[in-house]
Structure formats: structure tokens, C-alpha cells
Amino acid sequence: MFDTRLSRRTFLTALGAVAVAPTTAHAAPRSPALRSGGRRVAVLGGGIAGLTAAHELIERGFEVTVFEPTALGGKARSIPSSGTGSGGRADLPGEHGFRFFPGFYRHIPDTMRRIPFQGNPNGVFDNLVAGSAFRMAIPGGPDLTAPASIAPLRPDVLDPASLQESLAAAFSLGGAIPPHELAVFTRKLVMFLTSSLERRHGQWEHQTWSQTLEADGKSPAYRNILVSALTRQLVAARPTVASTRTIGIMGQAFVWNAMGTVPEYGHLDRLLAAPTNEAWIDPWAAHLRALGVRFEMGWAAEALDISSGSITGVRLVDGGGTRAVAEADWYVAAMPVERAVPLWSPRIVAADPRLGAMRNLQTDWMVGIQYFLRRPTPIADGHVAYLGSPWALTSISQGQFWRGDFAARYGDGSAHDCLSVDISDWDTPGILHGKTAKECTAEEIARETWAQMSACLDDTGTGVLDENDVVSWFLDPGVRWDAAQARNTNDTPLLVNTVGSWADRPDARTAIPNLFLAGDYVRTDIDLATMESAGESARAAVAALLEAADSPAAPPARYRLHEPPELEPMRRIDADRYRAGLPHILDV
Structure with missing residues (x-):
């Protein structure tokens, strides 16, 4: 551990560090190569972006240290429901929200293939399983099921x-x-x-x-x-x-x-065959440690020091208020947008004015709740969307996809399934309490979410859901009840796309030659807050860092979304029409 008793300029000797930032299909402005030969990278954040950056850099001979204030995996991790395991079983597996790996994700699967997993020829990638159907549950009418x-x-x-x-x-x-x-x-x-x-x-x-x-x-x-x-x-x-x-x-x-x-x-619809940490995050962290990545847990980036146009150190703080300074040759800011923006001091923004535009980016809430059930409840062989539900619910019955006996592995043996539900709308009043999710206590959220699902699934008298089956439930601990304000706060909001926001999003390469950005707010081909965009941005950041360092190592592979060449003639016609100020030919 670095010595916090030294000056605020505590040198990060044994630590190395990691840097990654996402680029896009559009050419990013070039920052000058430092040609320093330095190999130490500090990666600020241990979510998907930070872990991806660390992975790509350590494989290319850099010394990498990841600083993470909470837990590796970020919003993608599993969150154990503390104290629920007994008899040698693990705690019931909660999470921020369920995992979903569409077939057009290519960066994340490529990384997964490079993470060893016992018994899997293709590593963690072999822990992906397919869901065959997508159900749309409609209140007051027959549900629709579409193949994947x-x-x-x-x-x-x-x-x-x-x-x-x-x-x-x-x-x-x-x-x-x-x-x-x-x-x-x-x-x-x-x-x-x-x-x-x-x-x-x-x-x-x-x-x-x-x-x-x-x-x-x-x-x-x-x-x-x-x-x-x-x-x-x-x-x-x-x-x-x-x-x-x-x-x-x-x-x-x-x-x-x-x-x-x-x-x-x-x-199209791929899920994990076990809780996320078991199937992916824990094996990944173990693999990175074996390769030499250092993880400094409990430390959050508080500020960046800049001198002569380059970052000279990152000021850190832990949960107890202890402060330290870590120094590296390269820095990758891989935290979420709401945690990155406070790092952009006036001096940082003066060095790269584009970073100031990030203050215009918006976040929203999309948080999950899990119900642990006494009997398997496979509502669909894939995801379920509860159409018309005020809180825009989606769910997945996870037990059917997880390997092994659920009751034998988790909790006290009474739960046989995990119904994981994402709540996407926290601002619309519900049907049970007449309040928004932000205005409901955790208990009210659990009852309201169950009522909205039941209204969609049980409207035909089939009785798919039975509240007596609920052993317990788990709400993301990032959602906290503020009794004084009579509403919730949320430590883990999600970047949301808004019209015109592309102009406010940065590239992985900044104008500061040793600072790179990795995260789902960075311009990427998948222009949405996803694990895939986080991974893509990290690879772009590593590519930019390698170039700035004059490294001979090959950059990480990056993939583009498919654009059918058969449609290219029509796109050329439309380009001519657009430049002439004409609408699309089908815009009638």
C-alpha cells in the first residue's frame, strides 16, 4: 500500500497504473506523443471500462494499477444479499440489474475469450447462454412472444x-x-x-x-x-x-x-450461466492479478494535478477521509460521467475545452430489484417486457439459465429461482401506491414492482406470479432512502442519450497528452450506455495511449457495427439529397 504519511506528493512506486479511453469511428484530435518511455499507468475506476483498459495494457507490457472506490465490475457486478447464505451456501446473488449480451456485441465477447475459466475451452465466453424468446406482457390482453x-x-x-x-x-x-x-x-x-x-x-x-x-x-x-x-x-x-x-x-x-x-x-439474446461475479468478474480480476495488475481498493480519484500541460498526479481519498497522491506516466479516467466531471478543474478544461461540454450530459435511473422465489418461475425463455407498466419494467427468470441447483448453492435452501427486474422509469406514479419509484421506500418499491408485473402477467387468470413464493427480495444498495426528503437518492445513475448530446461527448484521446478517457459517455460506435460501449471506449483509449507513448505494440482489435454494403448506393443518393437541402426520398 502506498504510504499516506509522506507528503501529498506520495510517489506511487510499487504501483504502476493503467490508462484507457474510448475513441470513435470519427477521428479524434491528436495529442502530441510524449516519447517518455514511461510504462506506469494509473486507471481510475474498476468497472468494465477500467478492467478492459487494464487488460489490454498489461498484455502490452505496461505497469498497471487500478484505483477503485467500491467494487470491481461497477454496475455490471453481482452484489451479494448479505447474511442470506447458510449451511455452506453462498449469499443470495443480487445485482444492479440483469446482464444482456446482444449478438452484435463483439468487444466484450472478444475479451471474455481471453479470460481463463476452468473447463471452458473459450474461457469466460463459454459462460454465455442463449435465450430463445422475448415476451411482451400486455395488461388486459393476450401476451405476445417473439423468437429471438x-x-x-x-x-x-x-x-x-x-x-x-x-x-x-x-x-x-x-x-x-x-x-x-x-x-x-x-x-x-x-x-x-x-x-x-x-x-x-x-x-x-x-x-x-x-x-x-x-x-x-x-x-x-x-x-x-x-x-x-x-x-x-x-x-x-x-x-x-x-x-x-x-x-x-x-x-x-x-x-x-x-x-x-x-x-x-x-x-441475439445471450445471458450468463451464473451470477455475474462467478461467471465473469471474479475470474477476470484473478486473471489480471496473475498478469501483474495491481488493484488499490477503497480509493477514489478526487482531483488531477496538471503542470506544463500534462497530468502530474492524481489526488485520492478513501472512505475514512485519508488522502494520498499517486503519480504515473499515463492516466486513464475510467469512472462514470457523473464522477469524471468533478475532476475537470478550470485548469484541466483550459487544457482541453471539450471536457467542459461533458457538464451538459444527463443521467437517469435504471436500477434493478431481484425476487428470490420458492419455486422455479420461468415466465419466458428469455427477457420479458411489461408493456404499459408505469415503471417500464423488464425481467428475466435467471434460474433456468444458471448451471447447477440454485437452492443447493445459494441462500438457506428455500429459494429455487431468481426473478431479476429492471425498473427503467422512476418518475411515473405506480398503480399500488400512486407514487413514483423515487418517492417509495424499498418495501414499497418491492410491492409496487410485483403488482405491476402481476397486472401484466396474471390478467388472464393464469396466476403466473404468487406473492407467497417470495422468499426475499434485494434492491440495489445504491438506492438509499432519505427520510428527511421523503425520497430516494441513487449512487449509480446511468448516462442517457438526449438529442444533440453527441457534440458534448468527448473522444478517448484528450488534448492533454497523458490523459485518456474510457467509459460509456465517450464517443463510440455503439452510442449508448452499455457494457459494450465501455469496452469499446477502453480499447480506443489504449490505442491512443500506445500511439502517444510511441509503443511498438499492436493496438487492441476494434469492431464496427454492420452497415450492409447493399444499401450503400441508396445512402450515396441520400447524401447528395441532404447536401442539396432535400428530405429523404421516403420522407413523404
Whole structure:
């Protein structure tokens, strides 16, 4: 441990450190190479971005130290429900929210293949399992179940008319959406698929998903499924504020993945075969330690020192208020946006004015609750979206995907399943207490969430959920009740996309030559707060660091989302129309 009794300039001798920051498809401004030959990297944050950066750097011969104030894995980690295990069993596995690895994720799976796991030829990657269906639970009506994959779409049908027809068949959902409204949706989707990059950034970036889909006046099915479920419940974005560019990028990735048009993509709906720490985070941390990464736990970055245009040290504080300074050659800021922004002092912003724009980025709440049940309750062989639920709920019955006997491994033996639920809307009053989730105590959140799920699942008299089956529940401890204010606070908010926010997001490379950024707020190809964007940004940061250090090591592999070459002629036509000030040819 570094000696905090020395001066505030305590030198980080035995520590090394790590640096990573995400880049994008767009060229980032170059920072000058230091050519210092220094190998010490300090990585500030041990979430997915920080661990990815550490992994890529340690493999390339750098000395890496990760400083993490809370727990490795960040919002992706498991959180044990303390004191619930007995008889040699582990505590019941809570979490911030369930894990979901779409087939178009490629950076995270690539990293997983390089993490050893006993008995797995492909390491942690072999702990991914497939869900075969996606259920949409609708209150007051029959539920809809869609397969996770659709009949392959042939390249020879990628003309606008045939593409719209194929998409209409895929999204018909048993006739739940009126045909004339479905025609609007598919036309808008084809418009985006055939739009030029210029129009995406110049027009769609500044228009909300709800506006583009002309949601006002449409049927509840149209608004609940195509407008809301594809944003609020699937990718944690508000359709009334998220940009069409971002949702369109995610939408087309899901379409190509589901239709099997991209051989490099995996199964659309992939989950872990065990709690996240068991299946991924713990083996990852053990592997990094074996490679030489140092983890300094309990320390949070409080400020960055800068002199002559470069970072000279990071000031740290632990939970007891003890302060120290760590020095390295390179620094990777890999904490969430709300924790990174306070580091940007006036001197830091003067050195890189783009960092000041990050203050415009917004966060929201998307937090999970787990119910541990007395009997297996496989509501669907995959994810469930509770359409029309005020709190925009989604869930996954995890026991069916986890290896081994749940009751024999966790808790006191009475729980046989874990129903993990994500609450995506914390600002709409519920049906039981008439309060928003932010205004409910933990107990009220548990009752309200259960009531909203029951309203969607048990409206046909089938009795899918039985409250007597609940052994216990677990709410993310980042949500804390403030009795004085009669509302919750949240230590782990989530970056949310808003129209025009691309301009406020930085690149992995900064104008400060030894500072790099890694996190889901950095510009990446997957323009959304996800594990994949965190991993992608970290690889971009490492690539920039290698260049700045004049390292001969090859940069980490980076992958682009698929853009069908068959649609390129239509995109060129649209680029000409956009430059001429004309609307998209389908914009009628």
C-alpha cells in the first residue's frame, strides 16, 4: 500500500497504473506523443471500462494499477444479499440489474475469450447462454412472444420496398399494431437504414425517436411496443428525449442480428450461466492479478494535478477521509460521467475545452430489484417486457439459465429461482401506491414492482406470479432512502442519450497528452450506455495511449457495427439529397 504519511506528493512506486479511453469511428484530435518511455499507468475506476483498459495494457507490457472506490465490475457486478447464505451456501446473488449480451456485441465477447475459466475451452465466453424468446406482457390482453431470431433476410431483397415488407412481417406481432401504423413505423425504419451519415448527424441526431415515429395520436400498441419498448425497456432511453440517430443505430443492429444477415454476430439474446461475479468478474480480476495488475481498493480519484500541460498526479481519498497522491506516466479516467466531471478543474478544461461540454450530459435511473422465489418461475425463455407498466419494467427468470441447483448453492435452501427486474422509469406514479419509484421506500418499491408485473402477467387468470413464493427480495444498495426528503437518492445513475448530446461527448484521446478517457459517455460506435460501449471506449483509449507513448505494440482489435454494403448506393443518393437541402426520398 502506498504510504499516506509522506507528503501529498506520495510517489506511487510499487504501483504502476493503467490508462484507457474510448475513441470513435470519427477521428479524434491528436495529442502530441510524449516519447517518455514511461510504462506506469494509473486507471481510475474498476468497472468494465477500467478492467478492459487494464487488460489490454498489461498484455502490452505496461505497469498497471487500478484505483477503485467500491467494487470491481461497477454496475455490471453481482452484489451479494448479505447474511442470506447458510449451511455452506453462498449469499443470495443480487445485482444492479440483469446482464444482456446482444449478438452484435463483439468487444466484450472478444475479451471474455481471453479470460481463463476452468473447463471452458473459450474461457469466460463459454459462460454465455442463449435465450430463445422475448415476451411482451400486455395488461388486459393476450401476451405476445417473439423468437429471438427471425428468418434470414437475403441481400437480394434489400431494396426499400422489399425491405419494408420484410420488416412489416417481422414487427407485425400477431396483428397487435394497426396495419396503417405499422406502415408508418417500417417506412421510418427504412428511411433510417438508407440515410447517409450526413443526415444521421445533421437531422436524426437533433430529432427525438418519438417525433420521428409520429407517436402522437397513435394506438396504445404502437406507442407501447414500437415507441416505448424499443427504447425505454430495451435500451434504457426515453423516446421523448433520445435522438433518432442513436435509437436508429441500435434498432438496425437488432434487426440485422435477429435476421441473421451478419455471420460475425452471435445469438441475439445471450445471458450468463451464473451470477455475474462467478461467471465473469471474479475470474477476470484473478486473471489480471496473475498478469501483474495491481488493484488499490477503497480509493477514489478526487482531483488531477496538471503542470506544463500534462497530468502530474492524481489526488485520492478513501472512505475514512485519508488522502494520498499517486503519480504515473499515463492516466486513464475510467469512472462514470457523473464522477469524471468533478475532476475537470478550470485548469484541466483550459487544457482541453471539450471536457467542459461533458457538464451538459444527463443521467437517469435504471436500477434493478431481484425476487428470490420458492419455486422455479420461468415466465419466458428469455427477457420479458411489461408493456404499459408505469415503471417500464423488464425481467428475466435467471434460474433456468444458471448451471447447477440454485437452492443447493445459494441462500438457506428455500429459494429455487431468481426473478431479476429492471425498473427503467422512476418518475411515473405506480398503480399500488400512486407514487413514483423515487418517492417509495424499498418495501414499497418491492410491492409496487410485483403488482405491476402481476397486472401484466396474471390478467388472464393464469396466476403466473404468487406473492407467497417470495422468499426475499434485494434492491440495489445504491438506492438509499432519505427520510428527511421523503425520497430516494441513487449512487449509480446511468448516462442517457438526449438529442444533440453527441457534440458534448468527448473522444478517448484528450488534448492533454497523458490523459485518456474510457467509459460509456465517450464517443463510440455503439452510442449508448452499455457494457459494450465501455469496452469499446477502453480499447480506443489504449490505442491512443500506445500511439502517444510511441509503443511498438499492436493496438487492441476494434469492431464496427454492420452497415450492409447493399444499401450503400441508396445512402450515396441520400447524401447528395441532404447536401442539396432535400428530405429523404421516403420522407413523404
